[in-house]
Amino acid sequence: MTTSNTPGSDEQLTIPQAIERAYAHWNAGQAQQAEILARRVLDVSPEQIECFHLLGLIAHAYQQPGLALDYMRKACKPDYAPGVYLANRAEICRQQGYLAEAEAAARKAITKTPDYVGGWNNLGIILQEENKLAEAVSCLEKVVSLEPENPEARNNLANTLLLSGRYEDAHTHYQTALDLHPNYAEAHSNLAHLLTRQGDYDEAASHLREALEINPQLIDAYTNFVDLELKRNNSGEAMRRLDSLLHFAPDHPSALIARAKLLHGRADLDAALKSITRAIEIAPHMAAAHNALGKILHDQDKIEDALTAYRKAASLPGREQEQAQLNVALLYMNSGQKQPAIETLREILARNPRCLAAWNSLADIKSFQSDDADYKALLALQAEYEKGGFSLSIDDEMMFHFVLGKVHLDSGAAKTAFDHLARGNQMKRNTFSFDIDKTRNWIRQIAATLTGTWLENHAGQGDTSKMPIFIVGMPRSGTTLTEQILGAHPDVFPAGELTKLQTIVEQAGPYPQFATNISPAALKDMAENYLALATKNAGTCQYHIDKMPANFLYVGLIHAMFPNAKIIHCRRDPVDTCLSCYRKLFTAEQLFCYDLEELGAFYLAYQELMAHWRSILPAENFIEIDYEETVTNLEGQARRLTDFIGLPWNADCLEFYKSARSIRTASVNQVREPVYKTAIGRWKKHAKHLKPLTDILLAKD
DSSP: OBOOSSTTOOOBOOHHHHHHHHHHHHHTTOHHHHHHHHHHHHHHOTTOHHHHHHHHHHHHHTTOHHHHHHHHHHHHOSTTOOHHHHHHHHHHHHHTTOHHHHHHHHHHHHHHOTTOHHHHHHHHHHHHHTTOHHHHHHHHHHHHHHOTTOHHHHHHHHHHHHHTTOHHHHHHHHHHHHHHOTTOHHHHHHHHHHHHHTTOHHHHHHHHHHHHHHOTTOHHHHHHHHHHHHHTTOHHHHHHHHHHHHHHOTTOHHHHHHHHHHHHHTTOHHHHHHHHHHHHHHOTTOHHHHHHHHHHHHHTTOHHHHHHHHHHHHHSSSTHHHHHHHHHHHHHHHTTOHHHHHHHHHHHHHHOTTOHHHHHHHHHHSOOOTTSHHHHHHHHHHHHHHTTSOOOOHHHHHHHHHHHHHHHHHHTOHHHHHHHHHHHHHHHHTTSOOOHHHHHHHHHHHHHHSOHHHHHHTTTOSOOOOOEEEEEESTTSSHHHHHHHHHTSTTEEEOOSOOHHHHHHHHHOSTTGGGGGOOHHHHHHHHHHHHHHHHHHHTTOSEEEEOOGGGGGGHHHHHHHOTTOEEEEEEOOHHHHHHHHHTOOOSSOOGGGSSHHHHHHHHHHHHHHHHHHHHHSOTTTEEEEEHHHHHHSHHHHHHHHHHHHTOOOOGGGGGGGGOOSOOOSTTTTTTTSOOOSTTTTGGGGGGGGOHHHHHHHHHHO
């Protein structure tokens, strides 16, 4: 044949010579020349699988996953396709979530070429993603035994050991991989992932920076950095990392999934939905994408659609199956379907008794007594763990202590319960930096900046809408109960805990400093930015509730933004409030909750700020509701709330626990029942375990 990669050339090459030269171009980093030559060969001889294989490698390298897989399937179609082609097809299938096809191709590869290390390696990774961990470890141990000096083999084995809960063994193999190959970017990134799970955030960041210095386009390093920054409660930096990743890999499904999750966490549901929809278009067989879609739909109260997404995720092979079932259980919990939630959680635990997330949800939804089967099973699991039967990540160990604390409180073993709570809280406290003195001074600076005079100077500059209602207070102070009482009214939309206001404030600049010289136009823009989300959420409802407790920090700013908005401050006995916080491993940022002295000091600072707001806000805009009064006089307080808002009375407010709307908050299970009085004064029987807290709070009294 006559072919060349140079226009105008008439060099004579045979087809084998042309294929050999195309691969030589590829190996020399000359992808364009390799592609041109491969296509010219196919023009002459359309069945040359070597060219399909090469084009698949090129498409894969240039982030064209669908095209890469199409070429690889063509390359592997004939029975005579070599094992290496099948192994590469398996890897490309794996990356796109086609795990069954990937496993079949990988098994065929090692059948054709039993001594092909790459085939065993790819099969082990695929089995790992299918959650067939024991078989995966076996495959990858075979690779290490064949090539003990192979850093890639060590890295892959470490990944599977990590998933199997063998953290020390995983760390050893990651470190061996780096000893063999210090500039191995993937091993740095993966070790960082392990260190993040162990709570060693600074060391994790060091390895991730090194990984990106070695390979600035290593996708896993970016997504691992996102996870790390979220653990550090730094969503802004996490988004910057994602933006950098999507700049050079705009259609990478893992990046799109990570972006959707981050946007979801910011309550930007439309943007999150757009990102996850694109991910599913690109990789429809990635269970993680369907799980993320389900969570977004759940928060849009599209319950059946969310269930469909979760069930799709559960039907796909891989480790996401268990997470999908956990999501189904959570959806049932949030929708008030207690028994289906319990049944789903028990199904998970029947298959995996070590699933701490399932135990945590079960402990949330039911009370444990010393004679019930769940209690005995959990204590058996504790005994197995304490004997070294399995290991846990720092996050799971932390969760285990909180679960055991709650369960032992249920059963009356208070000393044991507080021993576990102290351990779990200390572990959590060790994962972040928090300065209570700086925080207290910052809160005082808010009051000193947003004074009554400041409010007078900014009167009439915001938006006159009456739609927004803000419920504020400490966590666990009755904010969810109050929202659900009002949210049962047909004219009110309960939006839950929104981060929108916090995001707007962060974008405006350092708070409260930016408020000193804020212009009327800027204040109005902030109000309109918030109102756009509230209007969309509320639909046909007249009012929209945002019950983010931490918005107590912005009460003065809220009044300036929305002079007609109603602000409801929820109060509860200080020690009961703080005990309830201390017992809870929050999913959101509540940095003040994990040390009794810090918790008490923060509570006093919060009290001071609320006293300031009370003194400067008009009574027609600001009301305080006591939890104890609500549970002892529900109708009286419900009528007081509706009168404050200006709503006609509706008896549905008394049966809020029957609402079909989802509740997404740490208090979901409490407000799915009629009000009860047993939580009033709960702290008194545990007073001796709370002395660091009570010394602060009761001394104030």
